[in-house]
Amino acid sequence: MKCPGQDSRYWDEAAIFEASCPKCGNTVEFFKDDSSRPCAKCGQRMANPRIDFGCAAYCPYAEQCLGGLPPELAARKKELLKDRVALEMKRYFGNDFRRISHATRVARFAEQLAAVEPCDLAVVLVTAYLHDIGIREAERKFKSSAPRYQHQEGPPVAREILASLGAEAKLIDEVCDIISHHHQARPGDSVNFKVVYDADMLVNLEERQQAPSPLAAEELARRIERAFLTESGRSLARKTLRAA
Known part of the structure; x- marks a missing residue:
């Protein structure tokens, strides 16, 4: 047809x-x-x-x-893919609005960091939307959302979504590699990984500060200095979390 x-x-x-x-x-x-x-x-x-x-x-x-x-258009095709990935992420999580919100906020911070870091915006944003995509399978199979189970279950789900959207094999491989250890930095990690890691860390700390028992100011400051992999991530965290 x-x-x-x-x-x-x-x-x-x-x-x-x-x-x-x-x-x-x-x-x-x-x-x-x-x-x-x-x-x-x-x-x-x-x-x-x-x-x-x-x-x-x-x-x-x-x-x-x-x-x-x-x-x-060919030059922008990878960047435009992020919009479809965002929709597929929302469809996959269904009524789990907490996880949809988390992924969306990670993508928003990742885009801000990508504006100053020498990274591949398409890889960064696609990964940001899909970084926790394995959590449902982890909970279904292991009754746990522990990072090691997310790292195990996330890449197959992400690969299926991206393949269905016609994403390039190279992009799929890098996105899945980042998802497979997105809670654990490794020596030699790419800038793409570091941007996603820092964006996720920022959202996690933001959520922690909104909890009933937030970190004290001194501990929050220490966490910001130690936890982030890029200076732009630390800078954005200071600005975002201290203004909260």
């Missing part, structure tokens, strides 16, 4: 339109399903300014469907 968005049987009068070449200003005619077209005057190839490539960010058949992705 052809994708309805690209099937001319569903088109209306807006399916054929004109756009100005960004290089020379010449008029270029587009059909709705054109991913790009060359300018007849200067030869500049321009992306279709109206086509919706949202599904192409995660669909494994996007290139066959569209005849090749525009370079600007």
Whole structure:
């Protein structure tokens, strides 16, 4: 079955339109399903300014469907995957709003840290959303959410989710590796790991400070200095936790 968005049987009068070449200003005619077209005057190839490539960010058949992705979308495909991963994480946890909230906050802090750390944003955010994805299986099999069980059960679940979304094998492997020890830093861990670790640590401390018996100010300060792997993580923790 052809994708309805690209099937001319569903088109209306807006399916054929004109756009100005960004290089020379010449008029270029587009059909709705054109991913790009060359300018007849200067030869500049321009992306279709109206086509919706949202599904192409995660669909494994996007290139066959569209005849090749525009370079600007191909460059962002991994980053756009995070939105689908966030939805799958929420679907997986269902009504477990506490864990959905935890993962979402870890992703939010990870994105802030990624703005100053030399990391792969796609790997960081996908891992942040999925870092605790093994907790349900750990509790089902072992009646425990202990880190070692999460580390064991998380990667297979994450791999299944990411494969279903058409993620690249290299990204899947790195995400699963981080999940497999996300509570335990190892010598030589990547910046991607450190960013996710620090974001998770920050949320865990934030939750601890909201508990009935929070850490005293002195102990919190010591924990911040010792526990984080990046200086940006420590800085964000000081700002976030001392303002809480």
